[in-house]
Amino acid sequence: MAMYHLRVKFVKRSEGRSSVAAAAYRAGEKLHDERAGVTHDYTRKGGIEHTEVLLPENIPAQLANRETLWNTVEAGSPRKDAQLAFEVEVALPRELSHEKRVELARTFAQEQLVAKGLIELLPVSWTAT
Secondary structure: OOOOOEEEEEEEHHHOOOHHHHHHHHHOOEEEEOOOOEEEEOOOOOOEEEEEEEOOOOOOHHHHOHHHHHHHHHHHOOOOOOEEEEEEEEOOOOOOOHHHHHHHHHHHHHHHOHHHOOOEEEEEEOOOO
């Protein structure tokens, strides 16, 4: 039987976090943080099944690039206590196929976030339990 789980966490600069670093980790990618002058490399992280960027219609297409997007977000708020992003973690049933998990995550993100004007990075990952 599948267990339901949903958790939302803010990426807070006041806690020393960076939205670029968080995006690199979640997507398992290598992204350069222009504000901090640091490159975050999570390309060796396992368990990432799928990643994509979902943009609302009014957002410029160049922001579909994860590094461009998050460096733009970081540059847009100079405050030391900025809350630049949030992570939404949802448990998806193992019984579903890869395609169904991606479809379910995409539909949830599209209906609950993108339709309301938010940009959504869709990393679908798994953990062995």
